[in-house]
Amino acid sequence: MTALHDMTVAALANELRTKKISATEAAQHFLARSQADTSGAFLSFNPEATLAQAKEADDQLAAGTAGALAGVPMAHKDIFVTTDFPTTAGSKMLEGYRSPFDATVVRKLGVQTGGAGMVNVGKLNCDEFAMGSSNENSAYNAVSNPWDTSRVPGGSSGGSSAAVAARLVPAATGTDTGGSIRQPASFCGITGIKPTYGRASRYGMIAYASSLDQAGPMARTAEDCALMLSAMCGPDLDRDSTSLDVPAENFARDLNASLDGLRIGIPKEFFGEGLAVGVRTAVDAALKEYEKLGAKLVPISLPRTELSIPVYYIIAPAEASSNLSRFDGVKFGHRTKDYTDLVSMYKRSRAEGFGEEVKRRIMTGAYVLSHGYYDAYYLQAQKIRRMISDDFQQAFKVCDVIAGPVAPTVAWKLGEKADDPVANYLADIFTLPASLAGLPGMSVPAGFGEEGMPVGLQLIGNYFKEAQLLNAAHRLQQATDFHLRQPGGAQ
């Protein structure tokens, strides 16, 4: 029998449904693996809570009331608030914080009535408040990439990608604001999807940039992502005003559909200077594979790709500067021990509680929203953001999905860009456009590049075309085995 940790979500769900294993056994297995991990992927465990959830899943399986993924272990990015586990958002500011409520995504995936029945193994490391692309901005510890422990796992969902790649859990949640699901998935050789903005409720997802933040699943296969995404999405109109009134879908319905005649748009701006040779080679090979599957490659242009960097790094910090104002030491979160009056309490609590990158973005955001600068920065950025969305709509007139690299390079070395925020920002160039447009996007393992590190192929679809993306990803995974490869550190 295959080891439990080598099974996919789909396979585990089947084992559990057919009572070949119990949820408790599965939980114990993955809990033990995760607790033994040394990569730094996890921030907290609560074995008692995990086993209680497993017990609940077993009861539901016995009673025949279980959800579709009952008993399958997973772990949440520590940006989702949970009642059973502390929630820190990777920040000292929230050290030890316990939420009185669960995020909607947590409820929908969990063992609560109506949930999919998955069991939460623990909370996963991430860049502080999801700001970063290497997980090095976590206030707790960096995370090493299971393919090469001297390298970053990507970010901000770096704990999620590392844990799934190392088979500590079969799947995890992530959040994507400017690429935080796709880029770490690419760096760790797993599959991840960010749905259309508004598909998954943001309720209980600690906000970084409200107009961009989206939750999504990270797993080894497109099929697993489809199963989880089906459980995560759906309207949450009473709790999140940006939640779309679009019913949940079975995103796995078209997994095996033929790709014959599928038009794949290839944006020339994604293949220019700065794209690592190894990445380009892997992406080109994946595109060739698609041609073999019957798809047609169509050259397209997304002319404002480069502009997406300044636009994103104005809008996201602007929203963040305001979203993070609630962390003031008054009601919750870190409060300095050393203050004399209200203003010193604010200043010191925030100076002590936030890390460098968070402070940098708060300062940037406050600046671009200031009187006299608002029009030149924020308003201008919003205008270009609309143009970027329009560019995609132009492109979708001649193609069905868009494909290209997720990131210009493979995972870099820990510490390599730690002192160079701009170098980090520039590396987001290929994931930012879809985020700004609110489009669904995913990363699919496409082979290996420099130093044998994984390379992800990015697929971007039009609004609500998640099923089509997952279909394209699944068909590629039927024809290739990159998603099945195992990093050396995951034995």
Place this chain on the structure above:
Amino acid sequence: MTTKQKSLLVQGYEVVIGFETHAQLSTQSKIFSRAPTAFGAEPNTQACAVDLALPGSLPVMNKGAVERAIELGLAVGAHIAEQSIFARKNYFYPDLPKGYQISQFEIPVVQGGEVSFFVGDEKKTVRLVRAHLEEDAGKSLHEDFIGQSGIDLNRAGTPLLEIVTEPDIRSSDEAVAYAKELHKIVTWIGICDGNMQEGSFRCDANVSVRKPGADLGTRREIKNLNSFKFMQQAIDFEVRWQIEQIEDGHAIQQATVLFDPDTGETRAMRTKEDAADYRYFPDPDLPPLVVGRDWVARVQSEMTELPRVMAARFVADYGLPEYDATTLTQSKAMAAYFEAAAKACGQAKLVSNWVMGEVSRRLNAGEAGIEHAPVGASQLAAMIGRIADNTISNSAAKQVFDALWTEGGDVDAIIEAKGLKQMNDSGALEVIIEEVLAANPKNVEEFRAGNSKALNGLVGPIMKASKGKANPAQVNELLLKKLQG
């Protein structure tokens, strides 16, 4: 009009006032959460995750608050924006848990409109700039916590409608009249309970002075005027203070001031130099507020008759002067009282006179609402019916009314018991007239010499001798006949 305006000048200065009023909307739950809004609960018992700004919480618009804003817009003849935007006003304060207030900045839901009212018998119209939805903050409690402050977040997220005028107000009298009229509108349509003590209706007045024809002067904003009396005192003090400063050669600095009822003075809280940059930007947690025309139409169809519409109807249907109609529509209860009595007796103008006169005078003396008046609309109508059919004179009616007010009872029974029926018997009246003529030969002579005013000197004694029961018209008729005959 010119003379009227001149009379408003204070020591040669024109007073310019604009108003910002925060009306707390009468919804059961908060503007962006499902926590209740009831006043006076134990601290922090009416605040949920959203009001506490717990990580991961998000605002969801309360449709009831929007409907109330639409109602106000319709009541003041404003444009209801099909799309308005919620913005974040960013600042740090302990009773502001999110570190920003959700408000409307560039595009408010209610745009324009006007409020008309009478100051004395002069009609005045104040233009509105806008009315926008926003959330209230919590409260900082500085007593009872030695060396520290307590925070009560019960009020955080309470829905407010901020109603802003153009600087159209020219005196403290007009300011109070405007505030009373606006208070009447919001309570009439039921969007606000109007309780000023509990802070449900709070006014800020932007006051400046200038020489007539000059540019607008620098304004100072008097915050949180929570009674009409203090409003008048505060503005009067502020105007005198500003004129004094200017006369002494000092420039006015833009500032926010508070009125201290104990000293009767205003004092500056903060000046413009401390003004924060609120870094307003559209709230990305809330999509634009879309108010379709069908929604406006539905709200309109469910709305109660507006005071100005009702006043116009009183003019059209009952032939009342505009002043009467406006006065009678000061409150729903008064309007209902008038209309019930007018319908019952068919004497609208007489009813109007009585309601604005005797009824209001006595209610004001006792500070009771008209719904608690001891003389009900049907009793007043019965009494006025007896005036109209000449059973009693106006002066006798005052005695009837007094009896009704203090002791109650039936109109006809009171007339009977007090013997107030008019003397419609010409024989008895003629006897009285003969006696009065005999006793006042001088008046008789003057009248016959062509001084028609001398007649009044005779009518009075005749009415007196009849103990008010004589019918004045009949007295006139008989008297003229006697004198000319």
